[in-house]
Amino acid sequence: MADNQSTKPPLLEVNNLYTHFDTPRGIAHAVDGVSFTLERGRTLGIVGESGSGKSVLSRTIIDILAKDGSVLYDGEILFEGRDLRSLPEKEMREIRGREIAMVFQDPMSSLNPVKKIGKQITEVLTKRLGMTKKAANLRAAELIDSVGIPDAEQQLGRFPMHLSGGMRQRVAIAIAMACEPKLLIADEPTTALDVTIQAQILDLLREQQRERNMSVILITHNLGIVSGYTDDVAVMYAGQIVERCATDELVSHPRMPYTEALLNAAPVLADPPHTRLNAIPGLPPNLLNVPDGCRFNARCPYVQENCKTEMPTLTADANSDHSFACWHPLQNEMANGGASA
Amino acid sequence: MTDNTLLEVEDITVEYVTQGHRFAAISGVTLDIAEGETVGLVGESGCGKSTTARAIIQLPTPTAGKVRFEGQELTELSHAEMRPIRQRLQIIFQDPVSSLNPRRRVKDIIAEPLIISGMKDKAEIDRKVREVLNAVGMDPDITMDRRPHQFSGGQCQRICIARALIMEPKLIVCDEPVSALDVSVQAQILNLLEDMKERYGLTLLFISHDLAVVKNISDRVAVMYLGKFCELADSARIYEAPAHPYTAGLMATFPEIGDKVTNSGPALTGEIPSPLNPPSGCRFRTRCPQAEEKCAAEEPEFREIEPGHLVACHFPLVGE
Secondary structure (H helix, E strand, O other): OOOOOOOOOOOEEEEEEEEEEEEOOEEEEEEEEEEEEEOOOOEEEEEOOOOOOHHHHHHHHOOOOOOOOOEEEEEEEEEOOEEHHHOOHHHHHHHEOOOEEEEOOOHHHHOOOOOOHHHHHHHHHHHHHOOOHHHHHHHHHHHHHHOOOOOHHHHOOOOHHHOOHHHHHHHHHHHHHOOOOOEEEEEOOOOOOOHHHHHHHHHHHHHHHHHHOOEEEEEEOOHHHHHHHOOEEEEEEOOEEEEEEEHHHHHHOOOOHHHHHHHHHOOOOOOOOOOOOOOOOOOOOOOOOOOOOOOOHHHOOOOOHHHHOOOOOOEEOOOOOOEEOOOOOEOOOOHHHOOEO | OOOOEEEEEEEEEEEEEEOOEEEEEEEEEEEEEEOOOEEEEEOOOOOOHHHHHHHHOOOOOOOEEEEEEOOEEOOOOOHHHHHHHHOOEEEEOOOOOOOOOOOOOHHHHHHHHHHHOOOOOHHHHHHHHHHHHHHOOOOHHHHOOOOHHHOOHHHHHHHHHHHHHOOOOOEEEEEOOOOOOOHHHHHHHHHHHHHHHHHHOOEEEEEEOOHHHHHHHOOEEEEEEOOEEEEEEEHHHHHHOOOOHHHHHHHHHOOOOOOOOOOOOOOOOOOOOOOOOOOOOOOOOOOOOOOOHHHHHOOOOEEEEEOOEEEEOOOOOOOO
């Protein structure tokens, strides 16, 4: 895929990854055979509806799921060529936070409510980077300033409850940036925020990404956000990646019928009031009991016999990086017209 | 106001007391809704959308102002007098799962309003429950004996809509009814609301923070900021020519599929001020890109700049 593969491995390469939950009601196939590559300095959007496995995928990458044996894994996660799944917890701890950082949806519950903001940032700097207290304080003020929080010095003495949701998310980003990570995973970072604040936070993330040449995985259910803020995109459905390509290509020429349906289901500002929406009939499959064949087959308008029995694999189109998992993909030139092959 | 006005909201204020401070969650809200109309209410968290909706259904009664429904003044009614009117004035909420009692069966949940209103005929209750379940696209034979946890969020919202419909209301207040749903399910529920509106002759007050959703379902749209209306116009018009800088800013920051975000930075900087201590003059001036001295000194009047298009701004983006 990448031309520098011979010299340097990609920043992140996920190969045939499975994350299954052993529940009292059976095995939940949360992530089911996912593979993708992320190059340095790129932003990958992972988009899907609730329960599609996007958050479980990110939590598997940084290894923060329950360690009581109820989570079953298979596959490889290669970070700069090292397989994270085979690393002992001690080494993984060095990577988590320092090389791969994460920002979560709810900034209130990802910050410690009884510790001052400043302490939460300097803690990372002194413990992870071995900075002195004095240096850490200066650096914390710099970080706070770089994420656009006014009166940095004064803010360090405040508690999370004193800040608005947008400001808390800025603090969470400052903490994530403290160790200059190579990869930032942002899991629905703006879902809890208002639309004007959402734009501010997404702009901030992109600015940080460009300044630091960081790679970003942006997880969201919002195709509008994916469209504006990512280079490449992977669409997840029922635990699998069903389409992956450059973001512009996905928006203009989706090949997988699910992607097309998702793009068409959202109301559009340009349409007149009372425009009938193209709802996707039915519900996503139950992950405890996934259907045979293509997992979208029960809701797909173009379904044919083989879709119900044979599972399509994610395959790249000839001469392009556009991959999709579909037996009867939409034609490239008439993709938005809704015709099938 | 015209002959077919169903709801008249006149200059209502809702005040709360918190930490010894009295503050107005909404103030000076005036709105007429005609029969068969859908009015959308859009704004960011804390702007007073839900407070407005609740004041209309008298939960609680507004601190000041009038609410007339079908010509009847509601603010002066006692709880007992209000009860029969509530049947015609229903509400559905954002989180469908938590607004259904998890321990009761779907048929009991939907039948409850009928029973409270005094209906005793079991066969008639059963017939009505089946009818509304069919109307919202649920198979009564499969759903009636199940409990809410056996359904998805979208299905629970259908059950909530069925419960609201069973009293044959005139007006349904929809408070963020699709915000907790995935986009594919959101489209199903929005289409369903349009169908139900036609079938039952409903009038809707639809609250959402999602601009595209509000535009899709509404005939007219009101934009709220910090407890006050800042703009009200026909849905198509407000999106084509927003007159208030806040409306324009909301639209500029709304992420749409196919938009490539430019590097000019967000159209709206800063955060929403505290409603405990709102800015002087125009409440939006602290974030407004074109605020002038007058905006701090004088509160702009909510006035008509073209037929049916009202805006509270000294310097509207659309000429008078």
